[in-house]
Amino acid sequence: MEGKHTVQLQSMKEEKDQLQVLVSKQNSIIEELEKQLVTATVNNSVLQKQQHDLMETVHSLLTLVSTPGSARPAPAAKEERVTFRDCAEAFKSGLTTSGVYTLTFPNSTEETKAYCDMESAGGGWTLIQRREDGSVDFQRTWNEYKAGFGNPAGEHWLGNEFVSQVTTQKRYVLRIRLADWEGNEAQALYEHFSLSGEDLNYRIHLKGLTGSAGKISSISQPGSDFSTKDADKDRCICKCAQMLTGGWWFDACGPSNLNGMYYPQRQSTNRFNGIKWYYWKGSGYSLKATAMMIRPADF
Numbered sequence: 001m002e003g004k005h006t007v008q009l010q011s012m013k014e015e016k017d018q019l020q021v022l023v024s025k026q027n028s029i030i031e032e033l034e035k036q037l038v039t040a041t042v043n044n045s046v047l048q049k050q051q052h053d054l055m056e057t058v059h060s061l062l063t064l065v066s067t068p069g070s071a072r073p074a075p076a077a078k079e080e081r082v083t084f085r086d087c088a089e090a091f092k093s094g095l096t097t098s099g100v101y102t103l104t105f106p107n108s109t110e111e112t113k114a115y116c117d118m119e120s121a122g123g124g125w126t127l128i129q130r131r132e133d134g135s136v137d138f139q140r141t142w143n144e145y146k147a148g149f150g151n152p153a154g155e156h157w158l159g160n161e162f163v164s165q166v167t168t169q170k171r172y173v174l175r176i177r178l179a180d181w182e183g184n185e186a187q188a189l190y191e192h193f194s195l196s197g198e199d200l201n202y203r204i205h206l207k208g209l210t211g212s213a214g215k216i217s218s219i220s221q222p223g224s225d226f227s228t229k230d231a232d233k234d235r236c237i238c239k240c241a242q243m244l245t246g247g248w249w250f251d252a253c254g255p256s257n258l259n260g261m262y263y264p265q266r267q268s269t270n271r272f273n274g275i276k277w278y279y280w281k282g283s284g285y286s287l288k289a290t291a292m293m294i295r296p297a298d299f
Contacts, residue, residue, distance in 0.1 A: 173294065
């Protein structure tokens with residue numbers, strides 16, 4: 001019996017030792033959990049304080065904005081944009097690549113798009129007209145010729161109002177480039193060009209003709225008023241803009257009309273209402289391509 005008790009006591013002692021080891025481990029785990037709980041509590045307090053500070057800042061900003069006469073941030077300074085009156089100014093600023101540029105009306109913020117020829121005859125030319133493929137209808141109204149129409153990169157009319165305002169500021173030259181269907185080209189250069197205002201029907205003024213498109217000007221002189229299909233300003237009892245189509249300085253229908261009907265090559269002869277420049281190709285020949293461009297005389 002004593003031997004059995006001794007064995008049982010030994011077994012109980014071993015179990016006690018195991019329990020003590022287990023309790024010791026549990027205490028370590030409990031201590032670690034307590035540390036983590038303390039850390040979480042501290043972090044939660046920090047987050048609560050940050051949230052509180054943020055709310056205070058938001059309330060302060062709302063109060064500042066809602067207070068009359070309160071200081072507000074100064075608006076950012078606007079970036080100054082360089083503007084050009086014509087393509088010559090763009091060229092002199094260093095922009096020497098041909099293409100479409102934005103030009104500004106004199107003494108105004110109104111803008112228009114124009115094609116700048118920066119390569120021909122020294123560059124700096126502002127195109128005011130171009131015909132090349134018949135893609136644009138030139139039988140337009142007075143207001144359309146006034147404002148301009150078409151695509152500056154292709155066929156277009158820049159606009160009588162812009163051209164009038166620009167050419168009355170200083171002396172301009174007009175260069176007209178012509179091409180026929182046989183591969184020939186010619187040009188007419190007027191040393192002095194300007195348009196009167198709309199009150200004088202955008203009357204054209206030209207002086208000093210040179211070039212290979214005829215020794216006599218195909219634009220009637222002295223200056224004629226501009227006419228369109230809905231505004232008959234010519235010197236003929238007929239209506240030249242309706243007979244010949246397009247808007248132009250017709251005089252008594254006259255020896256030129258670069259805004260006439262565009263005819264393809266096989267239909268380009270014996271055309272009374274075609275693209276005409278009499279003193280180069282005669283009255284019935286309709287040209288393949290034309291371009292009208294201006295540049296200051298002192299360029």
